[in-house]
Amino acid sequence: MKIIIVGAGIGGLSSAWSLTKAGHSVTLIEQGAIPNPLAASGDHHRIIRRAYGAAGGYANAISEAYEAWGELWADIGAVHLDSRGFIAVSREAGDEADEYREGLENGGYPLEIYDSVEALKRYPYLEEGSFRYAFFSPEGGALHCKKIATDTLRWLRENGAEVLENTQVIAVDTENGSVTIADGTKLTADKVVVTAGAWVTKLFPDITKDLTTYRTAVVYLDPPADLKAAWDASPVVLDVGGRTDGYILPPSGGGGLKFGSGLHKRKTPSADLDRVPVEGEGETIRDLFAPPLKRINEYRVTNVVTCAYTFTSDERFFATEMGKCIIVSACSGHGYKFGAAVGRRVARTVENGDVPLLKRWLRAETY
Numbered sequence: 001m002k003i004i005i006v007g008a009g010i011g012g013l014s015s016a017w018s019l020t021k022a023g024h025s026v027t028l029i030e031q032g033a034i035p036n037p038l039a040a041s042g043d044h045h046r047i048i049r050r051a052y053g054a055a056g057g058y059a060n061a062i063s064e065a066y067e068a069w070g071e072l073w074a075d076i077g078a079v080h081l082d083s084r085g086f087i088a089v090s091r092e093a094g095d096e097a098d099e100y101r102e103g104l105e106n107g108g109y110p111l112e113i114y115d116s117v118e119a120l121k122r123y124p125y126l127e128e129g130s131f132r133y134a135f136f137s138p139e140g141g142a143l144h145c146k147k148i149a150t151d152t153l154r155w156l157r158e159n160g161a162e163v164l165e166n167t168q169v170i171a172v173d174t175e176n177g178s179v180t181i182a183d184g185t186k187l188t189a190d191k192v193v194v195t196a197g198a199w200v201t202k203l204f205p206d207i208t209k210d211l212t213t214y215r216t217a218v219v220y221l222d223p224p225a226d227l228k229a230a231w232d233a234s235p236v237v238l239d240v241g242g243r244t245d246g247y248i249l250p251p252s253g254g255g256g257l258k259f260g261s262g263l264h265k266r267k268t269p270s271a272d273l274d275r276v277p278v279e280g281e282g283e284t285i286r287d288l289f290a291p292p293l294k295r296i297n298e299y300r301v302t303n304v305v306t307c308a309y310t311f312t313s314d315e316r317f318f319a320t321e322m323g324k325c326i327i328v329s330a331c332s333g334h335g336y337k338f339g340a341a342v343g344r345r346v347a348r349t350v351e352n353g354d355v356p357l358l359k360r361w362l363r364a365e366t367y
Helices: 010-021 056-076 096-107 116-122 145-158 197-203 205-209 225-233 281-287 336-352 355-362
Strands: 002-006 025-029 045-049 086-090 112-115 133-137 140-144 162-164 169-173 178-181 186-188 191-194 212-222 236-239 246-249 257-261 265-267 300-311 318-322 325-329
Touching: 002 010, 010 025, 010 056, 010 145, 010 336, 045 056, 045 236, 045 246, 045 336, 056 096, 056 145, 056 336, 086 096, 096 133, 096 236, 112 116, 116 133, 140 145, 140 236, 140 336, 145 162, 169 197, 191 336, 197 205, 197 300, 197 325, 212 281, 257 281, 281 300, 318 355, 325 336, 325 355, 336 355
Parallel strands: 002 025, 002 191, 025 162, 086 236, 191 325
Antiparallel strands: 045 140, 086 133, 112 133, 169 178, 178 186, 212 257, 212 265, 212 300, 236 246, 246 257, 318 325
8 A cells, every 4th residue: 555654753664664674665754854953753762661550551561562572673684762761759648659559559560668767878870858758660762862863764765765854744635545735736645644743733733632742851960970870770760749740751871861741831822832942941941850859059050941842631542543544642641651552553443444443552541
């Protein structure tokens, strides 16, 4: 079949990879460069982890994600995963760290629980008296986004896929399976797959009933000199407890020490708006992390990166079919880790037409 894929974030790249491997004629279209620094999956590194609290289906689906990443590593000839594990820090009963721990225990997955004394020995960037306990799980780490995109793009070109960078799609004809690009050119295929991330609502305005676009930012930091070695050796920090909804990626794969928080997001009518960081934004994000981090004001801001992404009301993946078009979106902030597996599932769906099964898998209802 002839397939057009709109959007070359991790969903589009991995779908193109799987469909090309299956022998289809693939055209991948991206409005910017690949990797696109404005895309949700365009940053240096992202978390992969088993913990999902009560959303046990996604915890189980990580096994398929790891297997799919392994297939991609074999094809591109490189492993862009730093398997350093992850920790979560609990500051109050019932916080997300508590929920993640309970989910891992209920699933029978490996973890080690450290009281505050032991946690301080292992992770000296934590502040004494600011948390209840921490736990470590070996099933997690950091995926190196830019390296994955660069090598997957190379593989696609080497294996016959057509890749159009800096090419904006302005319309999709779902009934006829065609797309129109900004210069007026119309391209037609047997199937169109739209993996346009936060830009999907520009192509399909009615989809805003299911998807809400948010603007957020992450901050890169230089830690105090005496804590640098601790951060270099640290696991990924999935959650810092309390209500911060904060995560931390230590330096890995060319990316520096990165802080992000679910508190630092706001609705936006367009993924193109409000993408320039404002003065003091990095410090605002940084300061959300005390507690449980000590001496937070000594962390120096080196860069702030904005991001736009979509959410569903229940924070799960989203897919729908319109004529000859399949739309996959709404990673809801946790999608990158499943990227290679999403691509394989989309490819199967293009071949077998079972969109309901794709929807159930994306919502983790098949686990």
